[in-house]
Amino acid sequence: MTVGDWVSQPINWVFLVVAILVVVSAFRVVTAKNLVHAALFLVATLGGTAVLFLMLSAEFVAWVLVLVYIGAVIVLFLFGIMITRAPTGRDEGLDAERKVWPAFLSIATFVLLAWASVDAFGGDIVNELGEATSTELLAKSLLGRFVIPFEVVSFVLLAALIGGITIARRDLDPAEEEQRRAV
Amino acid sequence: MLLSQFLILSAALFALGIYGLLVRRNIVLILLSVELMLNAVNINLIAFESVIRSSDGVGQVFAIFVITVAAAEVGIGLAIVLMIFRNRKSANVDDLSLLRW
Numbered sequence: 410m411t412v413g414d415w416v417s418q419p420i421n422w423v424f425l426v427v428a429i430l431v432v433v434s435a436f437r438v439v440t441a442k443n444l445v446h447a448a449l450f451l452v453a454t455l456g457g458t459a460v461l462f463l464m465l466s467a468e469f470v471a472w473v474l475v476l477v478y479i480g481a482v483i484v485l486f487l488f489g490i491m492i493t494r495a496p497t498g499r500d501e502g503l504d505a506e507r508k509v510w511p512a513f514l515s516i517a518t519f520v521l522l523a524w525a526s527v528d529a530f531g532g533d534i535v536n537e538l539g540e541a542t543s544t545e546l547l548a549k550s551l552l553g554r555f556v557i558p559f560e561v562v563s564f565v566l567l568a569a570l571i572g573g574i575t576i577a578r579r580d581l582d583p584a585e586e587e588q589r590r591a592v
Numbered sequence: 593m594l595l596s597q598f599l600i601l602s603a604a605l606f607a608l609g610i611y612g613l614l615v616r617r618n619i620v621l622i623l624l625s626v627e628l629m630l631n632a633v634n635i636n637l638i639a640f641e642s643v644i645r646s647s648d649g650v651g652q653v654f655a656i657f658v659i660t661v662a663a664a665e666v667g668i669g670l671a672i673v674l675m676i677f678r679n680r681k682s683a684n685v686d687d688l689s690l691l692r693w
Binding site for chain 2: 428436438439444454455474477481482508522527534550551553579
């Protein structure tokens with residue numbers, strides 16, 4: 410596929426716009442000086458990713474992403490920011506002073522991954538807005554072939570829930586505990 | 593659409609996640625960077641799935657597993673941050689030098 414072919418497809422322009430939105434907001438997530446802004450830029454990144462999933466005909470996963478990530482995980486993050494009483498205004502101390510080596514490492518990782526994937530899958534073509542993967546198929550797969558991983562993951566979630574409560578719960582003083590028991 | 597355009601995008605997200613993980617000092621922001629990296633993995637899984645078109649949607653099922661594990665990770669991670677904050681009055685990784693020699 411030549412560059413001209415690529416540009417002539419309107420879907421690629423949609424991809425380009427969404428990809429720029431995703432990358433720019435991801436960049437702001439790691440550089441923003443304001444904690445709350447960083448969390449809100451992650452919403453933009455995840456929203457763009459959900460659009461990409463829709464383009465790749467993965468409807469169910471796109472809406473799971475919107476509900477679970479944007480709906481629950483970001484709210485959890487905002488709670489975390491508020492509870493740790495982090496400064497919600499501008500804060501210059503959020504980053505370490507030395508940024509050269511991290512920047513070099515991340516650019517090197519990007520070049521390596523991008524080169525490897527273009528080298529290996531350069532010519533492969535994604536189905537153009539093909540028929541969406543039906544939720545029925547995913548449900549049959551989750552409760553059929555993948556039923557054991559499904560159960561394991563549900564157990565992991567339960568363990569995380571109980572563990573989170575146990576870790577975050579404040580232990581009462583013995584005196585306070587006595588008082589509660591008396592009531 | 594080419595497969596490699598999605599792979600390059602996800603490589604960029606992963607690299608930005610690594611940068612954030614190394615540069616940020618606040619634990620909550622480090623967790624945000626981890627989320628970026630997990631998101632990059634999800635894009636890869638979905639893109640490969642739409643090329644292979646397996647009969648049982650393996651790529652999408654695994655993306656759902658990744659999302660679930662990420663949710664559990666955030667829950668536990670923030671509980672630990674909360675505990676650290678309660679004991680050390682700080683959510684800054686540079687202050688957690690108790691185990692440093």
